[in-house]
Amino acid sequence: MSQDRKAAARLGDSSLLRRLNIAAALDAFIKAPSLTLRELRDVIGVSRPTAEDLLAELLEEGRVEETAPPRQANGRGAGRPARYFRFRAESGYVAGIDIGAHKTLAVVTDLRGNPLASHRRELDPGLDAPERLRAAVETAQECWRAAGLGAGEITGAACGVTGMLRAPEGLFDVAAGQAGSGLRPYSLPGFTEVDVAGTLSDGLGLPVAVANDVKLAALAEQWKGAARDHRDIVYMFAGHRAGAGVLLDGQVHEGRHGAAGEIGVLPMLGWESAVARLHARGAELAAGGAAPAGREGELVIASAARQDPESLAVLIEFAEVLARGAAALALAVDPEIVVLGGGMSRGGAIIAEPFRRELAKFTMFPIEVVTSTMGADSVALGAARMALDTVVGSLLEVPGIDPRS
Amino acid sequence: MSQDRKAAARLGDSSLLRRLNIAAALDAFIKAPSLTLRELRDVIGVSRPTAEDLLAELLEEGRVEETAPPRQANGRGAGRPARYFRFRAESGYVAGIDIGAHKTLAVVTDLRGNPLASHRRELDPGLDAPERLRAAVETAQECWRAAGLGAGEITGAACGVTGMLRAPEGLFDVAAGQAGSGLRPYSLPGFTEVDVAGTLSDGLGLPVAVANDVKLAALAEQWKGAARDHRDIVYMFAGHRAGAGVLLDGQVHEGRHGAAGEIGVLPMLGWESAVARLHARGAELAAGGAAPAGREGELVIASAARQDPESLAVLIEFAEVLARGAAALALAVDPEIVVLGGGMSRGGAIIAEPFRRELAKFTMFPIEVVTSTMGADSVALGAARMALDTVVGSLLEVPGIDPRS
DNA sequence: TGTAATATGCAGACGAGTTTGCATTATTGT
DNA sequence: ACAATAATGCAAACTCGTCTGCATATTACA
Numbered sequence: 084m085s086q087d088r089k090a091a092a093r094l095g096d097s098s099l100l101r102r103l104n105i106a107a108a109l110d111a112f113i114k115a116p117s118l119t120l121r122e123l124r125d126v127i128g129v130s131r132p133t134a135e136d137l138l139a140e141l142l143e144e145g146r147v148e149e150t151a152p153p154r155q156a157n158g159r160g161a162g163r164p165a166r167y168f169r170f171r172a173e174s175g176y177v178a179g180i181d182i183g184a185h186k187t188l189a190v191v192t193d194l195r196g197n198p199l200a201s202h203r204r205e206l207d208p209g210l211d212a213p214e215r216l217r218a219a220v221e222t223a224q225e226c227w228r229a230a231g232l233g234a235g236e237i238t239g240a241a242c243g244v245t246g247m248l249r250a251p252e253g254l255f256d257v258a259a260g261q262a263g264s265g266l267r268p269y270s271l272p273g274f275t276e277v278d279v280a281g282t283l284s285d286g287l288g289l290p291v292a293v294a295n296d297v298k299l300a301a302l303a304e305q306w307k308g309a310a311r312d313h314r315d316i317v318y319m320f321a322g323h324r325a326g327a328g329v330l331l332d333g334q335v336h337e338g339r340h341g342a343a344g345e346i347g348v349l350p351m352l353g354w355e356s357a358v359a360r361l362h363a364r365g366a367e368l369a370a371g372g373a374a375p376a377g378r379e380g381e382l383v384i385a386s387a388a389r390q391d392p393e394s395l396a397v398l399i400e401f402a403e404v405l406a407r408g409a410a411a412l413a414l415a416v417d418p419e420i421v422v423l424g425g426g427m428s429r430g431g432a433i434i435a436e437p438f439r440r441e442l443a444k445f446t447m448f449p450i451e452v453v454t455s456t457m458g459a460d461s462v463a464l465g466a467a468r469m470a471l472d473t474v475v476g477s478l479l480e481v482p483g484i485d486p487r488s
Numbered sequence: 489m490s491q492d493r494k495a496a497a498r499l500g501d502s503s504l505l506r507r508l509n510i511a512a513a514l515d516a517f518i519k520a521p522s523l524t525l526r527e528l529r530d531v532i533g534v535s536r537p538t539a540e541d542l543l544a545e546l547l548e549e550g551r552v553e554e555t556a557p558p559r560q561a562n563g564r565g566a567g568r569p570a571r572y573f574r575f576r577a578e579s580g581y582v583a584g585i586d587i588g589a590h591k592t593l594a595v596v597t598d599l600r601g602n603p604l605a606s607h608r609r610e611l612d613p614g615l616d617a618p619e620r621l622r623a624a625v626e627t628a629q630e631c632w633r634a635a636g637l638g639a640g641e642i643t644g645a646a647c648g649v650t651g652m653l654r655a656p657e658g659l660f661d662v663a664a665g666q667a668g669s670g671l672r673p674y675s676l677p678g679f680t681e682v683d684v685a686g687t688l689s690d691g692l693g694l695p696v697a698v699a700n701d702v703k704l705a706a707l708a709e710q711w712k713g714a715a716r717d718h719r720d721i722v723y724m725f726a727g728h729r730a731g732a733g734v735l736l737d738g739q740v741h742e743g744r745h746g747a748a749g750e751i752g753v754l755p756m757l758g759w760e761s762a763v764a765r766l767h768a769r770g771a772e773l774a775a776g777g778a779a780p781a782g783r784e785g786e787l788v789i790a791s792a793a794r795q796d797p798e799s800l801a802v803l804i805e806f807a808e809v810l811a812r813g814a815a816a817l818a819l820a821v822d823p824e825i826v827v828l829g830g831g832m833s834r835g836g837a838i839i840a841e842p843f844r845r846e847l848a849k850f851t852m853f854p855i856e857v858v859t860s861t862m863g864a865d866s867v868a869l870g871a872a873r874m875a876l877d878t879v880v881g882s883l884l885e886v887p888g889i890d891p892r893s
Numbered sequence: 894t895g896t897a898a899t900a901t902g903c904a905g906a907c908g909a910g911t912t913t914g915c916a917t918t919a920t921t922g923t
Numbered sequence: 924a925c926a927a928t929a930a931t932g933c934a935a936a937c938t939c940g941t942c943t944g945c946a947t948a949t950t951a952c953a
Contacts, residue, residue, distance in 0.1 A: 100505050100909060100940095121930075130911050135932080161921040162929025247852075315744060329820065331736060338822020339720060340853045346819045348852055351756045351812070407756070414751045415734065415820035417743020447652075447753055448745045505909095505940060525900075535942050540901080567899025568949040 102481045104129060108137040109146060110479055112170040113195075117150050119165035138168060145174050146478075172197065176232055177474055178223050179467030180242040180283070181296060181460070184208045184271060184323070187219045189226040190463040191237070196306070196471055201460055202226035212273030213282075220286035234288055239474040241466040242283055243296035245324070246270040248341055269324065292469055298328035298335045298344065299465030300457070304422050305330055306468045308461070309453040315418040317344075319409045321401070321434060322425035323380060325358055327412055335469065346408040357404040364397045384430040398430070402437040409438070410445035417448075424455035507886045509534060513542040514551060515884055517575040518600070522555055524570035543573060550579055551883075577602065581637055582879055583628050584872030585647040585688070586701060586865070589613045589676060589728070592624045594631040595868040596642070601711070601876055606865055607631035617678030618687075625691035639693055644879040646871040647688055648701035650729070651675040653746055674729065697874055703733035703740045703749065704870030705862070709827050710735055711873045713866070714858040720823040722749075724814050726806070726839060727830035728785060730763055732817055740874065751813040762809035769802045789835040803835070807842040814843070815850035822853075829860035 104127065111126040112118060118126070124134040141147040150169040172195035181188040185208055190201040204222045206215060219242065227237055246269040283291040301318030304310045310318075316330040327344040329336045336343045347354040365379020368386050386394035409421050421442065427434055431454075439452045455461070509532065516531040517523060523531070529539040546552040555574040577600035586593040590613055595606040609627045611620060624647065632642055651674040688696040706723030709715045715723075721735040732749040734741045741748045752759040770784020773791050791799035814826050826847065832839055836859075844857045860866070 099508070103504070104910090119930085131931090132912085132933085133910060136910090161927070163919040163931075165930055331741070336736070336821065339824045340822055342819070342852055343822040344820065345822075345852060346816065349812075349816060349819060349850055411751065411754060411816045412820045414747070414754060415749065415817045416741065417745055417748040417750075419744045445754055447747055447750060509940085536901085537903085537943090538941055541940085567897080567951070568901080569951095570900060 099481070104133065104137055105140060106479045106481050108134070108141060109170075112141070112147055112168070113475065113479075117153060117167045117169040119167055121165060123168075142168075146171055170195070175238040175474060176227070176230075176236055177467050177470035178227060178237055178240040178287070179299075179463040179465065179470060180219055180223050180240065180291075181299075181462035181466065182215060182219045182242060182271065183245045183296065183462075187215070187222045188460060188463045189219070189223040190460060190467055191227045191230045191232065192464075192467045192471070194471065194475060196468065198460075198464070198467075199232075200226050200230035201463065202229060209272065212271065212277045212279075215271060215274075216277070216279065216282045216286065220283065223287060237287075237289060239470040240283075240287060240289055241292040241294065241299070241469040241473075242279070243294055243299035243462040243466045244271065244274065244279060245296050246274065247345075248274060248279060248293060248295070292466075292473065294335060294337065294466070294469060295326075295328065295341060295344075296462045297326040298330075298337070299469060300424055300455075300461040301328035301330050301422065301465070302335055302468050303457055303461040303465035304424060304455055305333060307464065308422070308424075308457040309455055310420050310422050313419040315416060316420055316422060317409055317412045317416065317418045318422045318424055319405050319438075320425040321380075321405055321423065321427040325354060325401075325405060325408075325425075327408060329412060329416055329418075331416065334472075344412065346411050349408075349411065352404060352407045352411065354404050354408065357400045360397050361401050364394055368394070380427045384427060384433060387430075387433050395433070398433055399437045401427075402434045403441040406438045406441035407445065409442050413442070413446050413450055418450070420451045420453060422453055422455060424457065424461065426459070428454045504886070509538065509542055510545060511884045511886050513539070513546060514575075517546070517552055517573070518880065518884075522558060522572045522574040524572055526570060528573075547573075551576055575600070580643040580879060581632070581635075581641055582872050582875035583632060583642055583645040583692070584704075584868040584870065584875060585624055585628050585645065585696075586704075586867035586871065587620060587624050587647060587676065588650045588701065588867075592620070592627045593865060593868045594624070594628040595865060595872055596632045596635045596637065597869075597872045597876070599876065599880060601873065603865075603869070603872075604637075605631050605635035606868065607634060614677065617676065617682045617684075620676065620679075621682070621684065621687045621691065625688060628692060642692075642694060644875040645688075645692060645694055646697040646699065646704070646874040646878075647684070648699055648704035648867040648871045649676065649679065649684060650701050651679065652750075653679065653684060653698060653700070697871075697878065699740060699742065699871070699874060700731075700733065700746060700749075701867045702731040703735075703742070704874060705829055705860075705866040706733035706735050706827065706870070707740055707873050708862055708866040708870035709829060709860055710738060712869065713827070713829075713862040714860055715825050715827050718824040720821060721825055721827060722814055722817045722821065722823045723827045723829055724810050724843075725830040726785075726810055726828060726832040728783075730759060730806075730810060730813075730830075732813060734817060734821055734823075736821065739877075749817065751816050754813075754816065757812045757816065758809050759813065762805045765802050766806050769799055773799070785832045789832060789838060792835075792838050800838070803838055804842045806832075807839045808846040811843045811846035812850065814847050818847070818851050818855055823855070825856045825858060827858055827860060829862065829866065831864070833859045 107127040108123060111123055120131065120134055120138060123138060124131050138147065147168050148171050150167050152164060152167045172193040175194045176191055179190045186203055186205050188201065188203045190198050192198045202222050202225045204218055206218055223240070280291055280293040283293065297318065297320040300320060301316055304318060305313060305316055310316050314333045318328045318330065320326040325347060327346055329344045361383060362379050365382050368382040369379065383394045383397060387398050413421060423435060423438055435454050442452060443449065512532040513528060516528055525536065525539055525543060528543060529536050543552065552573050553576050555572050557569060557572045577598040580599045581596055584595045591608055591610050593606065593608045596604045598604060607627050607630045609623055611623060685696055685698040702723065702725040705725060706721055709723060710718060710721055715721050719738045723733045723735065725731040730752055732751055734749045766788060767784050770787050773787040774784065788799045788802060792803050818826060828840060828843055840859050847857060848854065
């Protein structure tokens with residue numbers, strides 16, 4: 084008797100069926116631009132009255148609304164035209180934030196990932212962690228204010244951060260990393276000592292996931308960029324810093340310490356000297372003219388485009404070194420595609436060609452190499468995508484069903 | 489009307505609930521050694537009559553049977569003692585096969601993974617593919633005959649194969665790989681030209697999954713060996729050949745071409761010369777005494793254990809080279825643990841110590857290194873595990889529920 | 894031997910989804 | 924204008940699986 088009452092998280096409750104069907108219906112609406120009642124019935128495989136019921140519930144919750152029929156459906160046969168319904172992508176919003184050394188940037192998207200607004204603020208590279216995080220919080224808030232949204236309407240957020248978030252306690256000491264060329268484990272000033280996720284969550288009043296910026300740029304590339312329709316991706320970031328990120332099965336692979344992809348620390352690849360040479364060359368060129376912070380790479384590319392032999396040599400070495408890192412990653416995870424991203428990938432063939440050539444030398448299989456099609460907001464968009472995964476995932480989650488059991 | 493009949497794979501059918509509950513009940517039985525009706529009710533969270541019903545169905549299907557109460561439950565309180573039931577691990581069997589250059593080996597386990605029998609046959613390294621596959625088929629059949637089983641009782645099988653299964657069509661030509669030291673993409677004679685999985689499936693009369701042997705050894709290590717309770721693993725195989733495998737989230741990561749982990753082809757790591765030196769030293773030592781095929785490594789280890797300086801130097805170089813490969817993999821995927829396996833890992837500290845030292849130099853975080861606790865049947869056991877994943881997965885699968893949607 | 898405690902069996906109620914059937918509404922084509 | 928066509932709204936009857944509650948069976952312990 085009394086023992087019968089205890090059962091807590093019951094699986095067999097038949098409301099489970101309802102929740103499954105609601106989740107399936109919502110999923111169908113999210114995937115399709117618009118659906119009629121009958122299309123919904125066909126997609127999720129329930130009877131029409133049930134589909135009607137599910138639709139009514141979704142309308143009630145505000146997840147779905149009636150919409151005008153799409154163009155191509157107008158003259159299609161006789162009979163009463165069906166009503167069309169669509170997912171209300173504006174029933175929730177997420178923020179994606181990018182914290183770098185020289186700037187912070189935020190975007191706000193709806194639940195379908197359409198960007199509504201973005202906001203950028205330049206930062207002093209020496210800014211300490213509390214100030215930098217405060218600036219990021221304010222930027223995000225300004226961003227959604229610009230989109231006409233209040234804080235309560237933002238249902239999720241994620242943030243990409245340059246460098247490592249956890250200080251390695253191993254053989255390399257952090258100071259060396261900070262003072263070095265950016266190839267050894269690098270962190271923004273003070274970021275290994277503060278709770279980045281907690282500070283952002285407190286500042287914004289909502290849970291914020293934090294990840295490495297390069298990995299989020301890779302995610303953006305898989306979402307809206309050059310690597311669409313690929314699940315396993317190696318992403319090489321060539322910008323002021325050089326870095327890499329790995330996507331496995333369409334998800335950011337963080338690894339035990341969030342350090343997956345940090346191949347640059349392998350000394351035999353020669354990253355350190357190549358990046359140092361690049362920076363040195365950039366500084367030389369900058370001394371003559373304007374010196375925008377963190378833009379050495381662009382200067383060298385511009386100079387190389389003017390056939391400056393020294394700059395060309397520096398860039399080729401840089402590309403080859405990057406390619407050797409990409410080769411190591413490609414041999415490790417055997418990805419479907421390698422994406423070359425970051426500001427310097429916009430140098431076109433100057434970087435891409437030697438990269439491709441060198442990569443082909445070391446991989447066993449010919450591997451597709453594409454250059455990024457995203458802009459400077461790729462990290463923030465990747466963060467938005469990560470936040471969306473969480474938010475939409477929780478919408479579709481059916482309590483009591485463990486996908487991994 | 490007529491349009492209403494079409495719906496095919498219906499989700500909302502309330503029998504779905506039944507299937508979910510049956511799967512949950514079976515899962516509970518698989519995970520626990522034995523359960524009473526009430527324990528089952530508690531685990532899956534349904535009412536007792538429902539649990540009763542589910543149990544009746546599982547008994548009917550032969551998946552579960554009544555069993556004697558376990559020891560510790562005897563004097564436990566008053567009241568009518570509960571009947572105990574247990575999963576019938578013997579309601580299905582799987583075969584795990586290992587095809588190497590010098591031998592083929594098969595194991596048969598029940599659905600819980602308890603090995604029932606194993607069978608090994610030595611092979612001529614020059615054997616061509618059809619002969620080698622026939623030998624593997626016969627070995628597997630002899631193995632389950634030894635266990636007293638007929639072919640119809642085997643519900644799944646998988647096979648680990650030394651070397652690459654698909655010939656790279658890229659820059660390296662296959663012949664060079666075969667003639668070389670085993671570091672360039674290697675294949676068993678003829679194995680890139682035949683349909684290995686198809687031939688084995690036809691020969692055994694059941695579907696056979698095929699994977700790289702090192703990756704399956706890694707899986708075995710995660711299942712029953714030194715890496716239990718870890719999800720992301722880098723496994724380094726040090727034996728006649730050197731190789732590596734990566735496990736992500738507890739699963740073999742194959743990669744686009746099944747080549748994930750083939751880090752040894754990176755020339756800057758120096759694998760080729762180190763392995764060549766090892767083989768040369770082994771041959772020198774063998775010339776004096778007996779020369780067992782593919783056992784050079786053991787000779788060198790034995791010699792090093794007798795403090796032979798040349799053998800020691802060769803082994804240290806080998807270990808360091810292996811460690812550099814492990815470092816590249818560890819930086820790529822940032823695993824929880826690195827496992828050193830293969831015959832030479834049984835050399836103890838002679839290999840493990842320099843390996844550990846060298847690996848620590850290149851990884852940012854201190855990383856746990858363990859040596860294998862599995863024997864020579866690790867590949868076959870890993871194959872059995874892979875087959876079990878499929879077989880048990882299909883038992884627990886609920887049609888209409890996609891874990892990944 | 895009797896009583897408490899626990900396990901098991903069984904019947905009726907309930908919830909959710911389904912089917913069937915019919916009426917209604919909005920279009921297209923004649 | 925009218926018929927044909929298709930979408931929609933709605934209600935009654937049915938199925939399936941689960942839940943609640945009660946009766947019964949089996950054991951330990953006083």
